[in-house]
Amino acid sequence: MTRYIVEGGRRLVGEISISGAKNSVLPILAATIINNGFSTIMNVPFINDFKIMMKILTMIGCKISRVGDIVTINSKTVDTINIPEDLVREMRSSIILMGAMLSRCGQVKISYPGGCEIGPRPIDLHLKALKQLGVEIKESYGFIECKASKLKGNDILLDYPSVGATENIMLAGVKAEGITVIRNAAKEPEIVDLQNYLNKAGGKIYGAGTSVIKIEGVNELKSVEYTIIPDRIVAGTYMTAAAITNGEIVLKNIETEHIQSIISKLREAGCKIYSNCTALKIVGPKEIQAIESIKTSPYPGYPTDMQAQMMALLTISNGTSLISETVFENRFKHVPELTRMGANITTIDRVAVIKGVKKLTGAKVTAKDLRGGASLVLAGLAAEGTTEIDNIFHTERGYEKLDENLRNLGAIIKKV
Numbered sequence: 001m002t003r004y005i006v007e008g009g010r011r012l013v014g015e016i017s018i019s020g021a022k023n024s025v026l027p028i029l030a031a032t033i034i035n036n037g038f039s040t041i042m043n044v045p046f047i048n049d050f051k052i053m054m055k056i057l058t059m060i061g062c063k064i065s066r067v068g069d070i071v072t073i074n075s076k077t078v079d080t081i082n083i084p085e086d087l088v089r090e091m092r093s094s095i096i097l098m099g100a101m102l103s104r105c106g107q108v109k110i111s112y113p114g115g116c117e118i119g120p121r122p123i124d125l126h127l128k129a130l131k132q133l134g135v136e137i138k139e140s141y142g143f144i145e146c147k148a149s150k151l152k153g154n155d156i157l158l159d160y161p162s163v164g165a166t167e168n169i170m171l172a173g174v175k176a177e178g179i180t181v182i183r184n185a186a187k188e189p190e191i192v193d194l195q196n197y198l199n200k201a202g203g204k205i206y207g208a209g210t211s212v213i214k215i216e217g218v219n220e221l222k223s224v225e226y227t228i229i230p231d232r233i234v235a236g237t238y239m240t241a242a243a244i245t246n247g248e249i250v251l252k253n254i255e256t257e258h259i260q261s262i263i264s265k266l267r268e269a270g271c272k273i274y275s276n277c278t279a280l281k282i283v284g285p286k287e288i289q290a291i292e293s294i295k296t297s298p299y300p301g302y303p304t305d306m307q308a309q310m311m312a313l314l315t316i317s318n319g320t321s322l323i324s325e326t327v328f329e330n331r332f333k334h335v336p337e338l339t340r341m342g343a344n345i346t347t348i349d350r351v352a353v354i355k356g357v358k359k360l361t362g363a364k365v366t367a368k369d370l371r372g373g374a375s376l377v378l379a380g381l382a383a384e385g386t387t388e389i390d391n392i393f394h395t396e397r398g399y400e401k402l403d404e405n406l407r408n409l410g411a412i413i414k415k416v
């Protein structure tokens with residue numbers, strides 16, 4: 001399998017421009033099915049998850065062209081209600097195609113996405129909400145068949161502020177009859193991005209970014225151009241790379257507002273961070289400070305997608321830190337791999353206790369999931385000696401040109 005080979009010990013210095021947000025572009029690409037016309041999306045990251053979504057849209061009949069980070073989708077010729085099973089299993093977030101297909105065709109057949117590396121990933125909140133919008137759902141033989149002669153607005157309370165469920169309701173509600181209200185909605189910036197795309201195409205959605213989103217169903221959406229927000233997790237990952245190598249890097253094309261919790265924790269770890277709205281400079285500390293407690297939680301709390309990266313940093317801090325992962329059931333698969341590099345981490349259920357060690361040493365390790373793989377790269381940048389990280393396909397799902405970008409900042413890393 002493809003792997004990274006990293007020589008540790010180099011300070012990262014330089015400047016990097018951050019790509020568009022993976023977790024924005026996936027729901028927005030699903031939404032392009034609805035307008036039965038053209039969508040031109042800018043600032044699209046060329047990552048594997050994007051390529052999978054492109055394959056799915058092509059297989060259901062859309063015509064797609066890409067020039068650099070600009071993608072044009074023509075959704076006039078959507079000609080099937082079946083979402084390809086193998087691609088859904090490869091990328092579980094394709095479940096948001098349900099809402100989009102229901103708005104476009106009134107029906108969809110999609111396989112159960114199933115669990116993934118970080119937990120069982122149930123979709124009960126999605127299905128319960130869609131039923132409240134008048135969708136008939138049949139689940140059998142690993143498939144979900146949804147039918148709605150007419151989508152009707154409703155008042156929906158989410159038991160948990162699920163990002164995907166919020167997105168599916170917005171995609172199914174945008175053209176539903178009447179008003180849909182989502183209470184306890186997810187507040188992530190990517191939800192706001194989806195609202196902005198849909199409204200630019202003629203939708204009437206209000207409140208994204210707060211716990212209550214109100215949707216007035218419209219008859220149709222029109223062709224639209226839209227630019228994706230920067231990826232806050234990619235930004236946080238490169239910031240952590242500077243922190244773990246006592247480096248000094250400048251990030252361009254970011255939305256500083258979206259990474260306030262990441263900035264706050266990296267400052268607690270001893271980093272100096274200077275920022276304006278769309279750029280920042282981070283200087284890593286000589287001695288990484290332990291952080292008494294980090295608890296992942298839905299936005300604007302500390303993001304679960306940055307948990308593994310922060311853990312790598314804290315393995316070489318000057319004390320004991322505690323991380324509790326409250327969002328996913330099984331998101332500590334990077335712990336045994338970091339331990340192979342000399343880290344001292346104890347996990348009890350969804351809490352990890354990280355006792356800082358003087359240094360990490362290079363080893364052969366394996367990426368088990370997207371962000372866990374990123375944390376192993378970060379650990380390799382700081383470790384003494386050579387680290388080989390296998391199964392980096394996980395990480396290439398969400399990071400564009402990771403090795404190239406790190407080399408441009410002075411890292412010794414190659415992909416073999």
Ligand code: EPZ
Pocket residue numbers: 022023024026093119120121122123124125126127160161162163164165186304305327328329370371398
């Ligand atoms: C989105 O996943 C992101 N993926 C994840 O990013 C991110 O970690 C997550 O939101 C939380 O921020 C995309 O946007 C493509 P959830 P999603 O529904 O929508 C439980 C990455 O690394 N839940 O908010 O699947 C679920 O099991 C990825 O970029 C239910 O119980 O997240 C989890 O414990 C990883 N029932 C919690 O809610 C449901 O019906 C959060 O899930 C749905 C979710």
